[in-house]
């Protein structure tokens with residue numbers, strides 16, 4: 297048997313496989329709809345009896361090629377693109393939860409995800425218990441209830457940079473018969489494959505490193521195919537019991553390991569419609585072609601910047617899982633031996649006010665509500681992305697009020713450090 301391709305080759309070659317005389321580059325299928333010869337053929341598509349495209353709100357060939365590439369990078373069995381990372385996490389959870397159900401949520405997840413689950417989904421009747429990702433196994437297990445349907449956490453939390461013990465979380469989830477959903481945005485599949493450590497579903501904000509150029513908002517969901525829904529038909533009725541809107545199809549029976557992604561596509565995309573535009577999927581694909589080249593450079597630069605900051609007299613603390621001083625260093629070495637991400641966080645001895653002065657002085661590093669792209673950028677979460685949280689919630693989310701999130705780009709590290717040097721001199 298031929299050896300499967302390595303990630304580097306998948307980044308370049310997977311997804312679009314042109315036939316003889318077809319375009320070398322993935323085309324943008326800029327079409328809302330698809331033509332059929334007979335009315336009966338079209339009918340079979342609506343009954344899910346045949347695989348095929350009928351309307352771009354559900355599926356589009358450009359998107360599917362890009363989803364396939366991400367699927368292979370993660371080592372999954374099926375994947376889909378969504379319009380944003382928010383939509384990806386929403387669909388990933390809502391696909392198996394309904395009113396009356398319960399989610400176990402890591403306290404350090406991205407602010408948008410925290411709001412989605414703890415505030416918005418609560419209004420939909422879905423409750424959650426928030427857990428400290430560093431809790432020991434027994435404490436973690438106490439968060440589960442009879443109606444718990446999934447656990448959601450991030451490989452590397454944005455912006456707390458807490459590294460998740462995926463094995464511990466997977467064990468706790470599985471011992472309560474529910475899947476572990478891991479948002480792998482910051483690590484990317486280049487640095488970590490959560491499925492290897494027991495995660496069942498992976499989500500991404502492709503807006504970050506995958507796109508890598510801050511061009512398109514997007515998301516992705518990948519299923520490992522490892523969680524056997526059919527063992528718990530009462531827990532997961534949406535997957536294991538007939539769907540009346542498709543003549544009683546039972547997803548686990550008809551689609552096997554692709555049940556979860558198929559349901560999210562034909563039900564959630566149909567009804568909620570957060571499809572990624574094919575144009576954005578095309579650009580995402582271009583980004584993915586260099587993901588394997590960019591990630592090592594992000595990590596190399598971030599380590600240099602983190603070491604520089606750690607030795608600076610005006611810096612109070614530096615948090616980067618690649619630093620030996622990080623309490624996540626060993627865990628990061630285990631699950632991400634080639635590097636973690638390009639994002640670091642730090643605080644100044646002068647606190648919040650010094651942070652504001654310094655940020656305004658930066659020239660190369662731009663103040664933007666973004667993270668994880670080719671250009672170095674900086675943000676003060678307490679004043680920006682997390683400003684809806686009070687001090688208590690900030691603490692739980694692992695975000696100090698003085699925390700500066702510094703997203704190290706792929707410029708020359710010396711230039712980034714020189715920029716920090718002059719800005720720190722001003723305080």
Ligand SMILES: *Cc1c(COP(=O)(O)O)cnc(C)c1O
Nearest residue numbers: 380381382406454481501503514
């Ligand atoms: C940015 C981000 C999201 C939300 O993604 P959008 O593409 O902005 O909707 C979710 N999770 C993580 C870890 C993120 O960094």
